[in-house]
Amino acid sequence: MKLPYFFAKRFVAGETADQAIEVVKKLNQEGIKTTLDLLGENVQTKEQADQAVDEYKVLFEKMKASAVDSGVSIKLTQLGLDFGMDFCVERTKKVLQMAKEHNMFVRIDMEGSKYTDVTIHVFSKLKEKFDNVGLVLQAYLYRSEKDVQSMIDKKASIRVCKGAYKESPSIAHQSMQEIRKSYMNMVQKLLLAGCKVGIATHDDELIDWACQWTKEQNIDGVLYEFQMLYGLRKNKALELVKNGYRVRSYVPFGTHWFPYFYRRLRERKENIFFVIKSLLVD
Numbered sequence: 001m002k003l004p005y006f007f008a009k010r011f012v013a014g015e016t017a018d019q020a021i022e023v024v025k026k027l028n029q030e031g032i033k034t035t036l037d038l039l040g041e042n043v044q045t046k047e048q049a050d051q052a053v054d055e056y057k058v059l060f061e062k063m064k065a066s067a068v069d070s071g072v073s074i075k076l077t078q079l080g081l082d083f084g085m086d087f088c089v090e091r092t093k094k095v096l097q098m099a100k101e102h103n104m105f106v107r108i109d110m111e112g113s114k115y116t117d118v119t120i121h122v123f124s125k126l127k128e129k130f131d132n133v134g135l136v137l138q139a140y141l142y143r144s145e146k147d148v149q150s151m152i153d154k155k156a157s158i159r160v161c162k163g164a165y166k167e168s169p170s171i172a173h174q175s176m177q178e179i180r181k182s183y184m185n186m187v188q189k190l191l192l193a194g195c196k197v198g199i200a201t202h203d204d205e206l207i208d209w210a211c212q213w214t215k216e217q218n219i220d221g222v223l224y225e226f227q228m229l230y231g232l233r234k235n236k237a238l239e240l241v242k243n244g245y246r247v248r249s250y251v252p253f254g255t256h257w258f259p260y261f262y263r264r265l266r267e268r269k270e271n272i273f274f275v276i277k278s279l280l281v282d
Ligand SMILES: Cc1cc2nc3c(=O)[nH]c(=O)nc-3n(C[C@H](O)[C@H](O)[C@H](O)COP(=O)(O)OP(=O)(O)OC[C@H]3O[C@@H](n4cnc5c(N)ncnc54)[C@H](O)[C@@H]3O)c2cc1C
Pocket: 108, 109, 110, 111, 136, 138, 159, 161, 162, 163, 164, 165, 200, 201, 202, 203, 204, 205, 227, 228, 229, 232, 233, 249, 250, 267, 268
């Protein structure tokens, strides 16, 4: 049984690109940049991967036509990673090429640990050819410390997040304090090496730390931005904008919203109450 979209509307900006672009326009007017995410992951057929490429083409054209200040976030399993790396690289190249023609940036989201190695490999290959691509690293993985170093060597643009998938203690920190410690280390290393960093979190402890630390170290404001998910902590985002920080909202849309929606509910029980409230209020 498929849940109707209104269950997800708290976190998902619409089922169509046009609906999401309207949301983006409003965020841009409030001084918030965005990254649009056409929802979809682990496609079941090669045709679905090609269809995703076609949908990105339409999305880029609509973004250009509406002159929004937005990039795009993609998942490699939406572009056929489960059908082999070469298959996925070909599709991802097409998306990056289209984005480049429209002067837009594409960030490759990081998925579950089964895909970490191959995602980094695909990114590294594409980074040699494209300057409009960035990656995500997850602070909960022990390996990320080493991955940060290899991203510094590539002068890569990195979004640092805690990590949204259920991972085993053999590969990932489980305690919030350990994850925060790893998060701070990663951000520090990347910024001190001059890499661009997306500080992707809703966590006040990390946001306050980042504001303080970047100030103390006199880190150039063009090197970093705060990133939050659509539907979460809008007031905090506006407060950061007011205080002169760059802020970007991750705006997911599309009909394949269930896995994304489920991750939001799983990671924070308050999100379940947000959904119930939004169902009752509108
Ligand atoms: C822009 C963006 C992109 C992302 N991309 C990826 C990706 O590619 N791969 C991936 O695995 N994960 C991704 N994530 C998800 C991320 O890994 C975390 O699962 C998610 O952000 C939850 O962690 P958190 O640090 O935001 O806060 P949490 O760990 O959920 O919360 C920590 C504390 O922060 C405060 N807090 C959190 N939310 C709120 C709220 N709504 N209101 C008030 N206080 C709050 C509370 O004090 C809470 O106890 C992304 C997240 C963002 C923001």
